[in-house]
Amino acid sequence: MKRGRAGRPEKPISRELKSNAQLAAFLRKRRAAGDWTYEEVAEQSDGLSRQTLQRAAAGGMTVPSWPVVSAFIRATSPLRETDVELERATKTALDLWRKARYEQRQKTMSRRPEPPVLALVRSEADLAAVLVELYERSGAPSMKTMERRAGGLGILPHSTAHRIVTRKTLPYTLVQFDAFLNACDVPMKRRDPWYAMWARVVGMHPIELKSELAKLHASPPSEGRVRSIADTPARGFLANAA
Template sequence: MGRPEKPIVTSNRALRALAEWLREQRTRAGQNYRSLAGRAGLHPTTLQRAASGETVPKLSTVLGYARACDAPPEEAKRLWKQARYEETRARQGGRTLPAPPPALARDFADLSAGLHELYEKAGSPSLRTMEKRAGGYGALPRSTAHRIVNRQAMPHSPAQFQAFLHACEVPEPDVQAWEDAWSRAWRHEKQDADAVDAVADGISRLTRNQSLHATRSHVRGTKIHPVSDVDIVSVPAGPPRSSELTVQVPTGLGRSASARSKRLGFRPTPDIKGQPALPGFNQEGQPRRTPHRPQARDGQLSLPIGTS
């Protein structure tokens, strides 16, 4: 039977269980590694390393080991997936919290975390393997699978979601629970989108109403609040006596006029020398009397806001 094997030393409990199971199957079969290698079509050192518990072996090696011992490959695969999953979690340093079960998944964040964990529990298969398991070309493209497992995208249709479940080899009794979770997440997303659209529509209507109110209002000299170096004056309701909004602009704006105009929402216009200046003023801060531009009168800047 050859030399006795070394003790299994590992912190991965699932890997220890896998290594012990492989050794038990070889002992039951009464095979040494040389004869086992002939039946498995693998090198004896490869088989011995697979049962050492030092690292998680390849799935193909574990399945070949099990077949050579006439052991059930389903059990070998189950133990390998658990060992690979614990290895992946240990490599992440335990920073990732467990995802909620599919019955508790409510939105895309929950479902995305669940799909990522589902992929890891499947042994983190390669994208090529996932594409093949999903049903071939087009069912689950590798680029799509990459975005899903990295929590960058969601399956866009029930067929693609089912293809992802098949690629992760989800047991048939568990498929319905995942499909229900997918439906809940999409309903939740639609409700959020409808709520955002309703808020945006309300803000749009409010903005239009305020704009109409300002257009039909007249200007009085009551200050509301200062904004930087500019004082905004109130626009109370009343009969339309003016179509201008007046703001207080101090003299001496100088070269900082462009920055102040940006804070007010004005578009800087170049002066004669090509330098930006507040509309209606030159670089010295003096009012520029140009038709169709805001005009300054008595320290105030009048801006057209519409006609009644």
């Protein structure tokens, strides 16, 4: 990317949402590191305007969409940045964005009771509460995004995902529960407590759970399964995962 003038000094970051201010600061740091103007960043960001990029790095109560944030990260990637470094920057931005989305929604939505920790979940009501919290912590993705991340057609229809996050139903099969974890981007290495919690609520014996998980994970991944960081197209691993 061509280097350019830094432009006029930016207005101070609005700190109405602490997490969104942290995200804005991270984006500004990326841009400043290359000494690029917003016009130059816009030229590299798949059609986003200078104004959209400036708003993304402004803070305040409006959290930018993840596609805007991920485009900002890619557009400010210097030629010397490795795939690993870009992936790390994308992961940092995603963590900040999810926290900002969570904080924003907590301020604008009616308060929910604090969900129990996984080890204390015993009832369907408890399960419903922790699944809603998981959804919110994952950035509250759209139902169509959840359906796409979940895997093949029909594994977690967007209508079913909506009923789960609005506490109108629960994932009563292991396949559907696993699909919900996929949709919320829960890393595989952190899923054991989630599986144990679900089995406890639906009454599945640990031995049966182990057997069913072995069969589930022995199956080849569905064509629609997304293993990238929040569906982010990028280089290297991220490009192959999209």
